[in-house]
Amino acid sequence: MARSITYREAINEALAQEMERDPRVIVMGEDNAGGEGSPGEMDAWGGVLGVTKGLYGKFPGRVMDTPISESAFIGAAIGAATGGLRPVAELMFIDFMGVCFDQIFNQAAKFRYMFGGKAVTPVVIRTMWGAGLRAAAQHSQSLLPVFTHVPGLKVAAPSNAYDAKGLMIASIRDDDPVIFAEHKMLYDTVAEVPQESYTIPFGEANIVREGSDVTIVAIGRMVGMAAQAADELAGSGIRAEIIDPRTTSPLDLDTILESVETTGRLVVVDESNPRCSLASDIGATIAQEAFGSLRAPIQMVTGPHTPVPFSDSLEDLFIPDPAKIAGAVKRAVDYGG
Structure with a gap:
């Protein structure tokens, strides 16, 4: 059954349904859960714009806060993926790719090729992109072409809530690294989205x-x-x-x-x-x-x-x-x- 929900809610629902379906799916990033010494769920922001809010309480131990070190936690997510988990890591703004790009384009993107198809890296890197939020030059860029240029990466850029849910579920189930780019000005837009799980194939306009x-x-x-x-x-x-x-x-x-x-x-x-x-x-x-x-x-x-x-x-x-x-x-x- 379809009902109207926001782009933000569609991504959250996709994450929750995949975490329920597959215990290997974990979520990590800054402000996803309360930091050490904080009141825990009461302080779990769900990321800077609240996309993962509510998941911390539903999936104990599988929603993790990280240090403010993109090179560290994106690297950790990639390593966890090669070890059998299916991490969804939040790179808060696409602009911060400069801090962790080596881990993405020199490691995750190349493992399958360098190991003759024997290595898989099922990691999803969620990130916000685009202008319009008055966030200035370091938090507003549209850097999809940079990721698109790198062989070995898949890049999704949903334009509406329906596509956001279907592409997120497809991304989590994919065995290749996926850059999942969420335009920050779309989070409050609304579309009809089925409650049940579904996928949208990559490479299908x-x-x-x-x-x-x-x-x-x-x-x-x-x-x-x-x-x-x-x-x-x-x-x-x-x-x-x-x-x-x-x-x-x-x-x-x-x-x-x-x-x-x-x-x-x-x-x-x-x-x-x-x-x-x-x-x-x-x-x-x-x-x-x-x-x-x-x-x-x-x-x-x-x-x-x-x-x-x-x-x-x-x-x-x-x-x-x-x-x-x-x-x-x-x-x-x-x-x-």
């Missing part, structure tokens, strides 16, 4: 809206922005097809290619900085594989090549929005007269 004039590929929070733009464009007679990749590694290129072969136009919306972004990667791949189908230059809508500002007005300018997306679509549709 979702066609959010069908259309024949232009293909919009949008990632994470940008899916909602693209939907608002598509509503506006429909008033001008432009029918936009919106594709949500859901996972950036693996990436469902077949669905994007099939759409572009029909529409002849592509707009990629990615909150990341433009250089070496997911927008540039997807755009270049489509140009290589479907150049003959294109009727207009590929348009990219991204953040500018600058740190995320703290100023409210400047941060709002930094983030791609429906108006910028609609403008890019119109440039593609109007190309060549």
Whole structure:
């Protein structure tokens, strides 16, 4: 049975159901449980934005606080995964990857390859990403392209509560390391989510809206922005097809290619900085594989090549929005007269 719950609640429910199903699943991170000398469950914040709140009391000994040392606890989670557990570790902000990236890209991502397929590392690293919370340059970045670049990692970026639950359950059950990227501005958004457990396969995009004039590929929070733009464009007679990749590694290129072969136009919306972004990667791949189908230059809508500002007005300018997306679509549709 489906009911409407938030993105935050969907992730929490997925964790609880998998912890109930499999005793090897553990949760670890900063502020997940009360620290030493604290009142325990009364002080269990569930992470900085409360995503794991309530799990500490339900699963004694399996929800652990960690020191403020990402290199230590991400390394510990990876080691625990190779030893038979299925840890879900919370890297509080994706910006903190700089502290523990060696453990992720030089260790976890390479074990299966280096040991001839005999080693598995079923670790999920949950992390928050994206701008909009007025958290300034060190807590607001969109660094999915960095993780997507690394072979051996799987990367999920759900755009709604339904996908968040299904992708989280799939991530926990996967034998490869998964970066599970949760856009911080989506936690309070609501969608219909089944109570029962379910999974969403990696590498299977979702066609959010069908259309024949232009293909919009949008990632994470940008899916909602693209939907608002598509509503506006429909008033001008432009029918936009919106594709949500859901996972950036693996990436469902077949669905994007099939759409572009029909529409002849592509707009990629990615909150990341433009250089070496997911927008540039997807755009270049489509140009290589479907150049003959294109009727207009590929348009990219991204953040500018600058740190995320703290100023409210400047941060709002930094983030791609429906108006910028609609403008890019119109440039593609109007190309060549």
